[in-house]
Amino acid sequence: MSNKLNNFIHEKIAPNFEKGGKFESLWSVYDSFHTFLFVPRQTAGRKGVQVHDSVDSKRVIIMVILALVPALLVGCWNVGLQHDRALGIDDGWFMQFLYGFVAFLPKVVVSYVVGLGIEMAVAAYKREEVAEGFLATGLLIPMIVPVNTPLWMIAVATAFSVIFAKEIFGGTGMNIFNPALITRAFLFFAYPKAMSGDAVFVRTGSALCDSPIEGTQVVDGFSGATPLAAVADGSFNPETFSTMDAFIGTIPGSIAETSTAAILLGALLLLVTKVASWRIMLSVFAGGAVMSAIVAAFSENAPTVAQQLCLGGFAFAAVFMATDPVTGCRTNTGKFIYGCFIGVMAIIIRMYNTGYPEGAMMAVLLGNAVAPLIDHYVVEANINKRAKRIKA
């Protein structure tokens, strides 16, 4: 980077956005683009720590986004694969991926434009920096909704979530519930028809707008029902169902959730970089496994433990949703309890609430709600220890 360009930015461009400048009200927007390019020049003040670790929230969030990439790629391919299967054709993995990607693209554009638009407006109003949190949320949203969700629904739900689940609490870092899951929950309760059933997870029309493709028709006997829907209506057979399909991700479902293998690849990145808590991730899987074993012991035709962990959004929730540090437990002991709670609840809701095939989303939201309570009791133990010391 040449010095001339730097000087031009700092002397000619920046002042326009600073107080008294022409575009003062757009300072937040300018800042978000500038800090995207350059590490901020701001230095430590007179007092306080004079040097800092180079990690910042941008770097943390970007790791989450990178970790989502494997699930995104496999998920897009699977959208095309399911499409081909429904129509009884096979045009190769690349065309299948392309089909899925084209189906996915408008959704992510809508989610980013709506969400970031609101975030930037709020930041400009508050004259604060634009927080990065939505970069992850905005990618998560199109990944966890059925492929046939209309774009306007995504827009409405994203706006609702960013405003009412995040900004009214004070923005990134202050929210109680995971904004991506709130979007999903909003869609589920506001537009239940568009969120469940056999038709929503497999797109049979054209990639971009689902208009019927001339000369094609859905093959007889094809069902786009997800395995969990089969579990809910009792038609699931653990012996004939291929766990491998669920692990690789060649079953109907949202983009994010189908491929457990890809999710685990992302999990690896999150664990190696320590962006996600291994305590939470491990205990969600442990809680889920234990509860699945209990369920399998007491009911016929229940999925096996391995099937339970591969099906639906369980693995995705364990790796990406439960580990959100803002809405989860913040104490180390609390993280174990929080994770187990989510794992157990996800399986319970999935198996015993027949009106509601996917329990993982609800379990994480429920976990978000009780996380402060869990932390409260963990910290209370420390408080009691201190109180006892006085008496002793």
Add this chain to the structure above:
Amino acid sequence: MASLIKLNKGLDINLAGAAEQKLVSVKAADKVTLVPDDFVGSTPKVVVKAGEAVKAGDVLFTDKLHPEIKFVSPVSGTVEEVVRGERRKVLGVVVVNDGKGTSVELPAVNPTSASADEIKSALLNAGVWPFIKQRPYNVVANPEVQPRDIFVTAMDTAPLAPDFAFVVKGQEEDLQRGISALAKLTAGKVYVGAKAGSKLQLNNAEVVEFAGPHPAGNVSVQINHIKPINKGEQVWTVSAFDVIVMGRALAGKVDFTRTITVAGSEVVSPAYAKVLPGQTLASILDGNVKHVEYTQRYIAGNVLTGQNAGKDGVVGFFDNTVTVIPDGGDTDELFGWITPGLNRYSTSNTGLSGLFGLFKSKKWTLDARLKGGPRALIVSGTWEKVFPMDIYPEELYKAVLTYNIDKMEALGIYEVAPEDFALCEFVDASKTPVQQVIADGLVKLRKEME
């Protein structure tokens, strides 16, 4: 045989420019500035006027509430100026050094035979009392109180800080005298926290050795592991570096000279030096700073708790280090959020320097940039890794932030000082000014409670 306490949590920031174990001479102080802000919790009442002649040991200002606590001139000469800021707040008292070294006469006190009151008044009159701080609140100790115990830390584990073993060489008697005096002031014990393997031998005190990374040398950490403070109790804390100065005063010498490290990546030959508190950084660093085109930052103190004082700033009353690092305010670093990070210091595994452990094995030149924008707390669990006390740092921070007094007490506010949160501030991805919040909270709480 001293007992040993091993600490695993914490972090040694491996900075370039560590001081070589040799003493170099620096320019004598042509003037010194005593800064009342160094003495947290006391309000100064200046008793000298500009133009007045003073000897070393003459009182410059006293504490408004406790006039017996005196702050004295370390040199003889003339009071040049009483610097005042907004609302006439005293920012500093400047004394021009006449170089004659005339000093007031101090009686020598033998701590083994003297009574507690005699020792107290000797320390107060010599102007070395302010070295003693009290917990709670980390303020200058109230002489009317008898503390439960006195904790002395004989190790400074902060980045580029001096090695106590090197500093104390030749001053062992002064140290012992000071320790014996302190022992008379408490009904309990004097605990001395020393570096593991230092084999520090002291009478009238219990030596406890500590092994582990910074902040193992912070007195709060040592107290927390030896005998934690409870609500209603008061303990005193002193740094052994300062006990040496106290010991000299008890021998009748007015000598505030302290051995500090002059260090940092921008220092040509980092080493130890004898300086006076209040001496300007420029006089200490004269000719010893690299000539470069970028801006440099002169820090009075270490990089964690020190102040960006500037060239004309002065060494504080309690400082053990003077550090010079690049400022970094004129640096433009591209795409910090995605570069592999081999050459960016990070303890976090999101960069290769963290992942490969290079932050431990390599020597680093760090500048003063925050390297990110301030955010609400997002990442959890990083503070706890550098906070080796039985306290939840984040919960306590939040209690202070919301000024919930009951919670603050319950979570251990009386056991901590702002310096204990320095590493939390360093590793925090949200760039939270933790020390400032804790410091403000302590001031506010003290006003409320006293």
